[in-house]
Amino acid sequence: MIRKMSQNDLDAVNAIEMQAFQDPWSKQDFINELESNPYSCIYVKEINGEAVAYVDLWIAYENAEIANIAVKKEFLHQGIASELMQFCLQKIQQSKCENFTLEVRVSNTNAIKLYEKFGFQTVSKRKKYYADGEDAYLMVQL
Numbered sequence: 851m852i853r854k855m856s857q858n859d860l861d862a863v864n865a866i867e868m869q870a871f872q873d874p875w876s877k878q879d880f881i882n883e884l885e886s887n888p889y890s891c892i893y894v895k896e897i898n899g900e901a902v903a904y905v906d907l908w909i910a911y912e913n914a915e916i917a918n919i920a921v922k923k924e925f926l927h928q929g930i931a932s933e934l935m936q937f938c939l940q941k942i943q944q945s946k947c948e949n950f951t952l953e954v955r956v957s958n959t960n961a962i963k964l965y966e967k968f969g970f971q972t973v974s975k976r977k978k979y980y981a982d983g984e985d986a987y988l989m990v991q992l
C-alpha cells in the first residue's frame with residue numbers, strides 16, 4: 851500500500867534516510883516538510899504495517915520535483931522505488947504539471963538508472979550542488 855506519510859512514520863522514515871544517505875535529512879527536515887512546506891507531499895510504501903520506502907514529491911503550480919526518495923536496505927531491488935515513481939507520475943498527470951525535474955549526485959548510478967527508466971534525461975550539471983562539493987545532474991522528464 852502507498853499512502854501519505856504522517857507524524858507516526860517519522861522514526862521509520864528517519865531510520866531509512868540515515869542508512870540511505872551520507873548526508874541525510876534530519877528528523878526536523880521531515881517535520882518541516884510535513885508541517886511547513888505547502889508544496890510537499892511525502893508518500894510511504896507500507897508492507898505488513900511497516901514503512902519501507904518513501905518519496906517526497908513537490909508539486910508547485912506547473913513544476914513537479916522529486917525532492918527525496920529512498921528504500922530500506924532489506925527491500926532494495928524489488929521494484930519498490932519504481933512503484934513509487936509510477937505513483938508520482940500518476941499524481942503529476944492528475945495535477946497537469948508541465949515540468950518534472952530532479953537533482954541527483956553524479957556518482958549515484960543506481961538512482962540515475964531508476965530515473966532513466968522513467969524517461970528522465972540529464973540536461974545539465976549543477977556544480978558543487980552538495981555540501982561535500984559533489985556535482986548534481988539536473989534531470990528532466992522529456
Ligand SMILES: CC(C)(COP(=O)(O)OP(=O)(O)OC[C@H]1O[C@@H](n2cnc3c(N)ncnc32)[C@H](O)[C@@H]1OP(=O)(O)O)[C@@H](O)C(=O)NCCC(=O)NCCS
Nearest residue numbers: 870919920921926927928929930931932954960961963964
Ligand atoms: C535508488 C533507489 C531508490 C532504488 O530503489 P529500488 O527499490 O532498489 O529500485 P527498483 O528495485 O525499483 O529498481 C529500479 C531501477 O533502478 C536501477 N537500479 C536499482 N538498483 C540498482 C543496482 N544496484 N544496480 C543497478 N541498477 C539499479 C535499475 O535500472 C532498476 O530497474 P530494473 O529493475 O528494471 O533493472 C535505492 O537504491 C535507494 O534507496 N538508494 C539510496 C537513496 C538514494 O540514493 N536515493 C536517490 C536520491 S537522488
